Amino acid sequence: MNWELLPQSIINGILTGGVYGLIALGVVLIYKSSEVFNFAQGHLLMLGAFITWWFAGADETGEELLNLNLGFAVIAALIVIFLLGFLVERLALRPMTGQPLLSIVLMTLGMALLIEGLVSIVFGINVKPNFPAPISRIEMFKIPFEYQYNGIIFVQKLRLAAFLVAMFLVIVIGLFFRYTRIGLAMRATSEDHELALSAGINVPRIFGFSWAFAGVIATAGGVLLAMLTGASLTLSTVVLVAFPAILLGGFGIFPRGDHWWHCSWISYRNCQDIHRD
């Protein structure tokens, strides 16, 4: 191993890791609200990226497709996946209420296969390299650093922007859960379904919202990644990479004071130990 490549890898790792952190939030969101581990989360992400590409990107030959403005395309994709999230909860999850958890989780696995199949039929199985991006992929900041091979660390501007956008979204989501009523209702529901029902919260609707928001978060993460790598079916596997981020999230990201973060996102037990005062 060439240690002189390490600084560059660390920088890239941190920047991409920020996006993974955002993606992990989507999985945790559904898991915490309804205890379902959603195996289709990566596929929602991939689907969101493909829809954005279809709205605003160009195919392999460089020919434009629908040729929408990138901003519009992203918003349109977010809306589509938001509605799809609701629909999935309504049509696939809710009828399974009361079934063993394993069946429900396996159903999400089936859904993953379904999305993968549909995407490959509609968009084809090859990588879409011409994913639109606001900044060219080859623009770099060059930072002199003597321990790096060649003495320069390259920071891809687009990657840095993706990192900043992801961090911004994580903060916005945090504020959303902290200060909005629906965010509060979701935190309450994640703790105790029956209690939430008794308090007059429409719990099925909250599940619907969880899926819709999870889809939105997935799409945001998928678009950020696809800008860096192009849209491809393998995007769905990043959720596996994001999994460690889910585990780490409980310990490092936000310090003590922000107990809701630990408590409602990660695990009951962490919360009890860390926040006993």
Next chain:
Amino acid sequence: MLKINNIEVIYSDVILVLRGVSLEIEQGKIVTVLGANGAGKTTTLKAISGLLRTQEGDITRGSIELDGQRIDKLSPEEIVRRGIIQVLEGRRLFSHLTVEENLQVGAIPSGVSRAKERENIEMVYNYFPRLKDMSRKTSGYLSGGEQQMVVISRGLMAQPRLMLLDEPSIGLAPMLVNEIFEIIKKINQESGVTILLVEQNARVALDIADYAYVMENGRVVLDGPADQLAENEDIKEFYLGLTQVGERKSYRDVKHYKRRKRWLG
């Protein structure tokens, strides 16, 4: 205000728990339901609040009417919107949320503005001044009595007309029980909230209630004005723990024993 007409409740399609229960609750009153463990008190409350369905329970006969309208087919959140809130047994609260967040959750179904919500929070702090100092504390770390105060307050935040309280005295020291029951009485008198109070602690419950029912084995076996029931010999012996000291064992005791068997069997 609320009328339960001869309801029968079955869990999981086979377990018959309520065998024809009828209750009537008058507007503005405190009505208590007494009964031993497993008598079906909680089941009765869940039948009213619509929470039975989450337990695979079903009302298979009879009806529940609020101001003449049937509510036994409505969803829990719709029933809350009609003004009935149930405060669950065992002071269950959203333990990861702060005290104030718990109260805010309570306000969600009422859909009031943030300003009105603030006003209501101050109103419940008036009833429970102790909570005000703890508003930012994580509710899971409060003492049992404080938690009971939080769950009652959360119920009030929904601006209910009828509040169903399930054993608020359970596991609390007598002093605290008295304090909380005083406040329940005050809420009833000042805010005009009708209260259906399920209790095993008959003494305190009969003290604040206007009317009482006694349940056993899924049936109502006795009912009457609270002060009359408090004088009832059976209630005295089996619920208030009072027996006439020094009385000679006699045929009367045997009779009592039989009655007891009928009640608890």
